[in-house]
Amino acid sequence: MREIEAKVVTETVSALIQDACYHLADDVITALRRAEEREESPAARNVLARLLENADAAARDAIPLCQDTGMAVVFLELGQDVHIVGGDLYGAVQEGVRRAYAEGYLRKSVVNRPFSARINTQDNTPAVIHAAIVPGEKLKITALAKGFGSENMSRLAMLPPAKGRAGVVDFVVRCVDEAGANPCPPVIVGVGIGGTAEKCLLLAKEALLRKVGDPHPDSEIAALETEMLKRVNDLGIGAMGYGGRITALAVHCEVFPTHIASLPVAVNLQCHSVRHRETVL
Amino acid sequence: MKTNSKIARRVKLPLSDDVLETLHAGDEILLTGIMYVGRDAAHKRMMEALQAGEPLPVDLRGQVIYFMGPTPARPGKAIGAAGPTSSYRMDAYSPRLMAEGLKGMIGKGMRSRDVKEAIKKYRAVYLGAIGGAGALISGCIKKVEVVAYEDLGAEALRRMEVQDFPATVINDMHGCDLYEEGKARFRIAGPA
Known part of the structure; x- marks a missing residue:
């Protein structure tokens, strides 16, 4: 003991x-830099540059x-x-x-x-x-x-199993589309699939804790993440909703078995200001 | 602060009718002057005052209100992090405030049809500030004072003096909407 x-x-x-709250994590900074390089929209690129400047200002001037x-x-x-x-x-x-x-x-x-x-x-x-x-x-x-700008855009659906994989993808993409500029894109999309209603939402939140852009170790789930990310970025919302190619930095899915009667899907959005830390005592 | 797209235009606050007319969705501007600050709770109180037939605690005619609730200022600083909050939560109140003479709102995220109609009707503007850039925006704020509802803490009504505060025109008085136009320009697929 x-x-x-x-x-x-x-x-x-x-x-x-x-x-x-004061230091943007390295994985997020790397993801924002990559997004800035790939973004075609000048307005969205300007936002991404400002967000990187913001991270510098926060650390330098001790402002959250x-x-x-x-x-x-x-x-x-x-x-x-x-x-x-x-x-x-x-x-x-x-x-x-x-x-x-x-x-x-x-x-x-x-x-x-x-x-x-x-x-x-x-x-x-x-x-x-x-x-x-x-x-x-x-x-x-x-x-x-x-933060609750993104938390407010969370959704849960208890889909009928017949909706299948395509139903899951469509639900997630629709959530991001309807959220539009509100959750401060570029976002991280946390997706939970399976379990019960509350387990599914918890999976979606836990999905946000992964390093930004690290694929799921299961190749089928990783492929699902890749497809969802492409569909989300095809929406054209862009950084802060000003229009652009990068609406999400990553889609992370966590999956759990569920009941024969259901296909639960939950979406928990996270703005680019990803603020979590972990340690082991 | 550097800009990396086009040269942003410098605009004085409060906004004159002449300037308002020239603001178009997508314009990047730098605001200098006085703005008011309030979010959910302050808006609720202002609405209650109007409904009770009482005057607003400040004269908002011709003014701009920024939807924001800051972090506490460290000693020696005017304010802490000071980025915008989601504007849709003020949708229920904004048309009434525009009817009272409010000319501009600064926040982030989409507005309702009613708000967009009111922006056209009252010849006002909705500006976007960069959500999540609270530390950067803090540096543009020179002076802050609480002017009403002090008990609301971070949600109190404030008056601020800003210099080169970066904003983007989202909804202009001509009926244009940057969120709709920007998305349409870059959209590859239809909605799910």
């Missing part, structure tokens, strides 16, 4: 979120990449041989979020009573926590600061 102190979890979560510093989503993979000491695990995560948004000069965007008074919780908690118990004696923490 290995012991991990709750306060280490708090410090780790705080550091991961702050780093993600985007004013929507998101709602925090924290994924935990807890080894079953780990014992958290000196506090409870979820409490430690929430304290880490609280600290990140206060110390990091990040915007507190979470409101309570969403259907009525919409009162700001003032510290950006609660975070959404997804925990899994895994073998071993390590704790993997992944923190995602999820």
